Amino acid sequence: MIRWISLVIVLVAVFAMSLIPPYFFRLADPFQGPMKAVSRPPPPAPLENYVLVIKADSEKEAMYKLGYAHAYYRFFQMDVMRRVVQGRLSELLGEAALDTDIYFRTRGLYIAAEKTWAYIKERYPQFADLLEEYTRGVNDFLASNPPIVEYLILGKRPEPWSPVDSIAIGKLIAWSLSGGEDDLYLKELVDALGPEFLKIALVRADNTPILPQKASFSPLGSNNWVISPGLTATGKPILANDPHLSLSAPPIWIFQKVETPGYTVMGVAFPGVPVVVIGTNGYVAWGFTNTGVDVIDYYYYVWSGDRYYYNGTWLEAQRRVEKFRVCDLNNNCAVRSIDVLETMHGPVVDFRGQRYAMRWLGNNVTLEAIALYMMNRARNLTEFLNGLRYFATPSQNTVYADRYGVVAYFASGYYPIRDGGYLPFNGSRGEGEWRRLVWLPDVLRYINPPYLATANNKVADANIYLQWRWADRYRHDRITELIAQKIAGGKISASDVMDIQRDVVDISCRDAKALLRLYGGVAGKKLLEELDGWDCAMAPSSLTAARYAMFVYTLQKLSWERFNVSITFVPFEVTLASIGRGLIDRAIVEKAAEEALKINSPWGSIHKYNIQHVLSSVFPSLSYRSVEAPGDWFTVNVAPGFAVSHGPSVRFIVAFGDGIYMMLPGGPDGDPLSPLYDAMYIPWVRGEYVKVG
Amino acid sequence: MSRWAKYLGLAIPLLGIMSPWHIVNAAALPLVGGLIYGYLAEKRRHVALSPAAALVPVALVLLYYALTNAARLARFLEIFPIFALLWVLFWVVFFTMGATAGYILRHRPVKS
Known part of the structure; x- marks a missing residue:
């Protein structure tokens, strides 16, 4: 009997x-299991001063x-990014990622990457060889069966890398900077508010273009600036760049220095892509901010089944079947499929029940990787421009400086000439066809300005439509204001430029005060009195900063939330103009002031960094710790929202004759078990720098 | 048989280092190890001590990782304490179940 008990x-x-x-x-x-990651092999290449x-x-x-x-430092991040483009994230992360997969698979970014790779192999075999070497390096690392903690948690094995994956990451970045569905959201607002709103949005009365002169085409959240040699302490140019992107753990960039017999280049690169995107090679330095130039169009048609009417004829839309493997924690996978239609303009997407075909410049063969490769090797402006010519999209405010003292600005990329482009076109009538592409630097350039800053603000007044969602002018104007102040006090040094990158004064307060004066009512008057005694600095310790931020937030919320768009979709300048013209009920100004006055805690207590890892929802300890964030939507040191997950993705300064300085919002090593996982995070919060060259 | 023979059972969970199967490493080997430990235990007290005995291989694994890279082990325990707890819980529970079954299987009279 007792033996039975044991049984x-x-x-x-x-x-x-x-x-x-089983996953338990x-x-x-x-x-x-995950603990195996403790026994990670030593690194193949050192991180010196946080630089690979x-x-x-x-x-x-x-x-x-x-x-x-x-791959050693960032493979999981690389894999997530390529899977986003492939529409295969739900194989890794399950049902929660399926919507993202459908979104990207429908838009066909990975198909464009495959076409681009085929083109590069045929037309640029030398560069293709280099990309294949890079890929071989990634795959040799994977072949060593490394213990990567995220895969050990998920119970997956990393799949081999491909050169297409590197190009796909470029497509993803380009897409994220191209405006997505802006035209469709604008249509919603115009439908609701009428053509007067469109006029306000397209032609803002108050704006400061980057280029002073009007641009003439013969048929165009980041900061960067250049300061010419005559204004600097070293007598050589200074270039500064802090591109504003989503903040993540690990950071979106890796800072690398590559030394070969032919050249040495250092700067930030996307893990998964070998070229330096923003950097210097000792001869030239360059930086980017997004222009927001509109290179995506949407077309609607009269449909009959899979056929659509176009210019007098019925055409058959092409159909592709996309299959998704959605895997759970036990790695049991279910297959789902969707049909995607493609018209002559591009893939058909669904937006709030309406079908549109999407045409995006980036869905063609584009050669940004080659552009950057050539820029990495350039030794002067001519060679730099030879590279820039290959850079198709996303259009970037490109600042340039070199050791010879040349500074320059170019709006890079190509732009499709067509009539309009800010609202969806009637595709059935043949509207909105792209007539030709123009290379923007042919028109939008400025060689040797005394100094010039860009902050996603309007590129130029032009005789054609280029963009409508440029950023409010405040960051740009503040940077130029500070540069002018520094110049008035003497020569500018790298240290002065650091001060500018750290600046947290929000000059939108000047416009807001004018609004309160006009429409603020009793509560507005009270808030105005407080704002009048404030320096507009969005310091974490400031109560007035918290009240001001709440005022701006509430104003945006009351203005736009009811239209079912993100409250930050509409620029603040457009909000102010819409209130001023009576398109938005002016009573909201007083309501926003009332909400602001309810705040009784300093800005830092309600405004913190929220920088997450992909698996943070399950393992919060993978996130960087939440600390007070200085700045707001409109400060040079940008920190939008209350839980801040967007900001300077790197602070980078090249001061010829002095040094190269940088800081990343996180650590160079993406392995959460590494002591370097978040090594630069707090120094970045504090606005500190490391000298890397 | 030597009174030390039962301690062989403590080494069994460590065989997982050669096994690719999670269920074997997290549960089956501790169960088998417990069975051996309990079967060879002379006194009921030894079985009562089996949860603590299960911590011996746990400590050896931790020692192995600490010698490999103490800083990374500390980070692991800081970020993923739940995994470590789960592992220890599984080893203790399955080892103890095995030890109890093993002891009963041998069915010897109880010695105090």
Whole structure:
């Protein structure tokens, strides 16, 4: 009998094993589960001063080593990014990622990446060889079966890398900077508010274009600036750039220095892509901010089944079937499929029940990787421009400086000439066809300005439509104001430029005060009195800053939330103009002031960084810790919203004759178990820099 | 058989280092280890101590990782304490179940 009891105990234990979900055993396995990640092999290339340093005897060797090192430090991040473009994230993260997969698979970004790679292999075999070396480096790292903690948690094995994946990451970045569905949201607002709103949105009375002169075409949240040699302490130019992107753990960039016999280049790169995007090679330096130039159009048609009417004829839309594997924690996967239609303009997407075909410049073969590769090697302005010519999209405010003292600005990229472009076109009538592409630097350039700043503000007044959602002018105007102040006090140094990048004064307060004066009512008067005694600095310790931020937020919310658009979709200048013209009820100004006066805690207590890892929703400890964030939507040191997940993705300064300075919002190593995982985060919050060259 | 023979059971969970199967490493091996431990235990007290005994291989695994990279182990325990707790819980529970079953299986009279 007693032996039976022992058998029962064993059976109970085995039965318990069968009842417990398998992923529990995976997570609890000390040898093949997440704990295995403790025994990570030593790094293939060092991180010196947070910089990934690659030294090689040839370019091919450098690419191989770079691929290996990117994978070592950031492979999970690389994989997530390529899967976003592939529409295969739900294989990794389950049902929660399916909507993202459908979104990107429908838009066909990975198909465009495949076409681009085929083109590069055929037309640029030397560059293709380098990309293949990089890929070989990544895959050799993966072949060593490295213990990467995220995969050990998820119970997945990393899949091999491909050169298409590198190009796909470029497509993803380009898409994220191209405005997405802006035209469709604008249509919603115009439908609701009428053509008067469109006039306000397209032609803002108050704006400060980057280029002073009107641009004439013969048929065009980041900061950067250049200061010419005559105004600097060293007598050589200074270039500064802090591109504003989503903040994540690990950061979107890796800072690298690649030394080959032919050239040495350092700067930030996207893990998964070997070229430096923003950087310097000792001869030239360059930086980017997004122009917001509109290169996406939407077309609606008369449909009959899969056929659409176009210019007098019925055409058959092409159909592609997209299959998705959605896997759960136990790696049981279900297959879902959708049909995607494609018209002559592009893939058909659904937007609030209406079908539109989407045409995006980036869905063509585009060669930004080659552009950057050439810019990495450029030794003067001519060579730099030879590279820039390959840069199709996203259009960037490109600032340039070189050791010879030249500074310059170019709006890079190509722009499709068509009639309009800000609202969806009637595709059935043949509206909105792209007549030709113009290379923007042919028109939008400025060589050797004394100084010039860009902050996603309007590029130029032009004789054609270029953009409508440029950023409010406040950051740009504040930067130029500070540069002018520094010049008035003497020569500018790298330290002065750091001060500018750290600046948290929000000059939108000047416009807001004018609004309160006009329409604020009793509460507005009270808030105005407080604002009048304030320096507009969005310091974490300031109560008035908190009240001001709440005023701006509430104003945007009351203005736009009812139209079912993001409250930050409409620029603040447009909000002010819409209230001023009576399109939006002016009573909201007093309501916003009332809400602001209810705030009784300093800005830092309600405004914190919220920088997350992909798996943070399950493992919050993977996020960087939440600390007070200085700044707001409109400060040079930008920190929009209350839970801040967007901001300066790198602070980068090249002061020729002095040094190269940078800081990333996180750590260089993407491995959460690494002591370098968040090493630069707090120094970045404090506005500190490391000198890297 | 040597009175030390039962301690062989404590080494069994460590065999997981050669196994690719999570269920084996997290549960089956501790169960088998417990069975051996309990079967060879002379006194009921040894079985009563089996939850604590299960912590011996746990400590050895932690020692192995600490020697490999103490800083990374500390980070792991800081970020993923739940995984470590789950692992320890599984090893203790299955080892103890095995030890109890093993002891009963041998069915010897109880010695105090």
